[in-house]
Amino acid sequence: AQKMRELARGDGKEELFSDREHAEYPSLLKMVERSRNKELRDLAPSGFAMHHAGMLRADRNLVERLFAKGVVRVLCCTATLAWGVNLPAHTVIIKGTQVYNAQKGAFVDLGILDVMQVFGRAGRPQFDTFGLGIIITAHDRLAHYLSLMTQQAPIESQFLAKLRDNLNAEVALGTVTNVDEAVRWLSYTYLYVRMLKNPLVYGLTPAMVERDPTLAQHRRDVTVAAARALDDCRMLRFDASTGSLACTDLGRTASHFYIEHETIRLFNEKLFDERLGPQAGEVQILEAVSQSAEFENIKVRDEELTELDALHAQCAITPVKGGVETPYGKVNVLLQAYISRVRVEAFSLVSDVGYVAQNMARILRALFEVARRKGWPVLADRLLTLCKSVDARLWAFEHPLKQMRRLQRHPAVLGHLEEKRASLDQLRDMSAAEIGQLVRHVRMGDEVAACVRRFPALSLETTVHPITRSVIRVNLTVTPAFEWHDSVHGNADPW
Numbered sequence: 198a199q200k201m202r203e204l205a206r207g208d209g210k211e212e213l214f215s216d217r218e219h220a221e222y223p224s225l226l227k228m229v230e231r232s233r234n235k236e237l238r239d240l241a242p243s244g245f246a247m248h249h250a251g252m253l254r255a256d257r258n259l260v261e262r263l264f265a266k267g268v269v270r271v272l273c274c275t276a277t278l279a280w281g282v283n284l285p286a287h288t289v290i291i292k293g294t295q296v297y298n299a300q301k302g303a304f305v306d307l308g309i310l311d312v313m314q315v316f317g318r319a320g321r322p323q324f325d326t327f328g329l330g331i332i333i334t335a336h337d338r339l340a341h342y343l344s345l346m347t348q349q350a351p352i353e354s355q356f357l358a359k360l361r362d363n364l365n366a367e368v369a370l371g372t373v374t375n376v377d378e379a380v381r382w383l384s385y386t387y388l389y390v391r392m393l394k395n396p397l398v399y400g401l402t403p404a405m406v407e408r409d410p411t412l413a414q415h416r417r418d419v420t421v422a423a424a425r426a427l428d429d430c431r432m433l434r435f436d437a438s439t440g441s442l443a444c445t446d447l448g449r450t451a452s453h454f455y456i457e458h459e460t461i462r463l464f465n466e467k468l469f470d471e472r473l474g475p476q477a478g479e480v481q482i483l484e485a486v487s488q489s490a491e492f493e494n495i496k497v498r499d500e501e502l503t504e505l506d507a508l509h510a511q512c513a514i515t516p517v518k519g520g521v522e523t524p525y526g527k528v529n530v531l532l533q534a535y536i537s538r539v540r541v542e543a544f545s546l547v548s549d550v551g552y553v554a555q556n557m558a559r560i561l562r563a564l565f566e567v568a569r570r571k572g573w574p575v576l577a578d579r580l581l582t583l584c585k586s587v588d589a590r591l592w593a594f595e596h597p598l599k600q601m602r603r604l605q606r607h608p609a610v611l612g613h614l615e616e617k618r619a620s621l622d623q624l625r626d627m628s629a630a631e632i633g634q635l636v637r638h639v640r641m642g643d644e645v646a647a648c649v650r651r652f653p654a655l656s657l658e659t660t661v662h663p664i665t666r667s668v669i670r671v672n673l674t675v676t677p678a679f680e681w682h683d684s685v686h687g688n689a690d691p692w
Contacts, residue, residue, distance in 0.1 A: 198236075198240050198245040198246065198247045198271065198273040199236075199239075199240065199245075201245060201271060201273070202214075202240065202243050202245045205243075211243060211244075214243060214244030214245060214270045214271055215242065215243055215244035215268075215270070216244065216267050216268055216270070219266065219267060219268050221266055221268070222268055225262070225263055225266065225268050226241070226242060226268075228259055229241045229242070229259065229263070232255075232256055232259065233253065233256070234252060234253070234256050234544065237252075237256055237259075237260065241260075241263060241268075241269060244268070244269055244270045244271060245269065245270075245271045245272075245273070246260045246263060246264065246269040246271075246272050246273070247260070247272070247273045247274065248260050248261070248272055248273075248274035248275070249274060249275045250275065250548050251543075251544040251545035251546075251547065251548045252544050252548075253544065253547060256544075260272065261284055264284060264286075265284060272286070284318065285318055285319075285320075285321035285324045285325070286318050286319055286328070287319065287320065287325055287328055287329065288319060288328065288329040288330075288331065289315055289316055289318050289319040289328070289329070289330050289331070290331045290332075290333065291307070291312065291315060291316075291330075291331070291332045291333065291334075292333045293333060293334070294306055294307040294312075294332065294333075294334040294335075294338060294342065295307070306338065306341070309342070309345040309346070310352065312332065312342070312345075312346070315330075316330035351391075351394070351395065353391055353395065353398055354386070354387045354388040354390075354391045354392075356386055356387065356388040357388060357399070357419070360419060360423050361423045361426050361427055361458045362451075362457055362458055364379060364420070364423045364424065364427065365427055365432050365433060365444075365448050365451060365452055365458065366452045367379070367382060368427075368433050368442045368443075368444045368448065369444045369448055369449045369452035369453075370452075373442060374441065374442055374443075375439070375440045375441050375442055376417060376420055376421060376424065376440035376442065377440060379420040379424070379442065380413060380416045380417050380420055383416045383419075383420065384416065389412070389416070392412055392415070393412065396412075401415060421437075424442060426458065427448065427458060429462075430447075430448075430458050430461045430462045430465060431445060431447050431448075431461075431465060432444075432445060432447050432448030432451055432458060432461055433445055433448045446567070446570045447461065447469075447567060450563050450566045450567055450570070451563065453563075453566075454559050454560070454562060454563035454566075455559065456491075456559075456560065456563050457489075457490045457491060459490040460489040460490045460491060460560070463485065463488055463489065463490070464485060464564065464567075467481065467484070467485040467488075468481070468482065468485050468564065468576075469567070469571070475571075475573040475575060475576055476575060476576070477576055477579070478579065479515050479579060479583065480515045480516055480518075482561075482564070482579060482580065482583060483515055483529050483532065483533075483583075484518050484525070484529065486557060486560050486561065486564070487525040487526070487528040487529040487532070488525040489556075489560055491556045491560065492524065492525070492528045492553065492556070493524075495524050495527060495528055495549060495552070495553070496524060497521070497522060497523070497524055497527050498545060500543070500545075501527075501543055501545060501546055502521065502522070504541070504542060504543050504546060505521035505527060505530055505546075506521055508521075508530050508531070508533075508534045508539060508541070509521050509530050511534075511537075511539060512533050512534050512537035512539045513530060513533055514533055514536075514537070514592060515533070517529045517530055517533075527549070528553055531546065531549055531550045531553045532553050532554065532557055532587070534550065535550050535553065535554045535587070535590065536586050536587060536590055536591070536592060537590075537592070538590050538605075554587060557587055558584065558587045558588060561580055561583050561584045561587060562584050564580050565577055565580040565581050565584055568580055595615065596611060596614045596615045596619075597621060597652065598611065598614060598621075598645070598648055598649070598652070599611055601648040601651075601652075601685070602685075603644060603647075603648060604644070604645065604648055607638075607641060607644075609636075609638070610636045610638055610641050610645065613635065613636040613637055613638075614635075614636060614645075617635055619635060621649060621652060621654070624645070624646075624649045625649055625650075627646075628642075628646075629642040629643045629645075629646040630642055632645045632646050632649075633645075650679060650680045651679055651680050651681075651682050651685050651686075652679055653677075653679050653686075654677075654678040654679045655675055655676070655677060655678060656675075656676040656677075656678040657673065657674070657675060657676075658673070658674040658676070659671060659672065659673050659674075660672045
């Protein structure tokens, strides 16, 4: 976007790209000036902008609004804008057809379906009478894309890549209990339809199709291979002689929390070992979960290394094995930065932090369930503590009142509370004046006391009545022992 603006300035045509006469231009420009994105603040007044996943959600929404209103006329974006946002344009230009594939670890051609999806944004009937689609590619790929554009491109199934996880889910649900049922289940999928229509794409030769027109043996082969892999991961029990499939607690937990089988395989090696697992500490836990298959798309960019090093030095509570130069080291550092409430500056890291935090809470909860079922109390306690740390963005050794937004603006007060090691029970028994003296800020005594009263707590009362020599009746009364306030607790407070 900056290069295009420089070219427009060099040709003296910059005014063609900015609609300063637009009725909403002043108000929209004020919204741009309040953005944290300095590149957006610099480009938008000239009629140029960018849109990518590394930007904050508020900035992306603002850019979409600016482009829809016509204030921004040139939008440089990634393909994700065309995939997920209904934002029409008059002209769409695809500059380069090579995209990075994380699974293959190399650049691959942009699929024709993605090309058609992007071109579909040009010349929408309800917005324009016609549109232009331009694709810029290497000369040796020109004939490839011309032929694909002029022919109908079929949609192929990607089900085989996730067959093991889906088979585990079906076995966990009870809809598939043996290989025969799994073979029948595969016949209901789009994968089976496409294997019959285009077998070469799925590795089937004409001779194989001729010998097995319904592909029953091939379906059985892929099912048995998936079942053996899941059995190796201890996610189900596969009896080769009878073909029975029985789900295990590990497989049921993986299905419930959407954990990939490759992640379970990793945890079996690093955390679920009978010798090391029960006593695994926070360092081993964070090291293992950072290498989960769910984070395989997290890559380390050269421009992020400086900030990652700073985050590592500032908030790394536990050692980061491999350093920030590795993808799993980056995941580890970003998770600790998220829990420590450290502000991340790079917008690509902001997006990665959100992705890591969202998936980490789910993975840690699944690990807790596995440890609980295995009867490993030490590991279960550490995992539950990490789960709560991610949910509350608070380390276990920090003061609970750090969660209160009203006190987050006064770090010195929170520092004194941690220094004095004043527990919530002690603070509840103190007056506002005594709390003010404790935190060395008399005026903050009332504020801290109000936060203590609003901190969730329960009062339990029990009465026991013997009924017979072997039966007793226990009455339990649970009473909320805190003040409810919508600004603190919202509409509900989960327990």
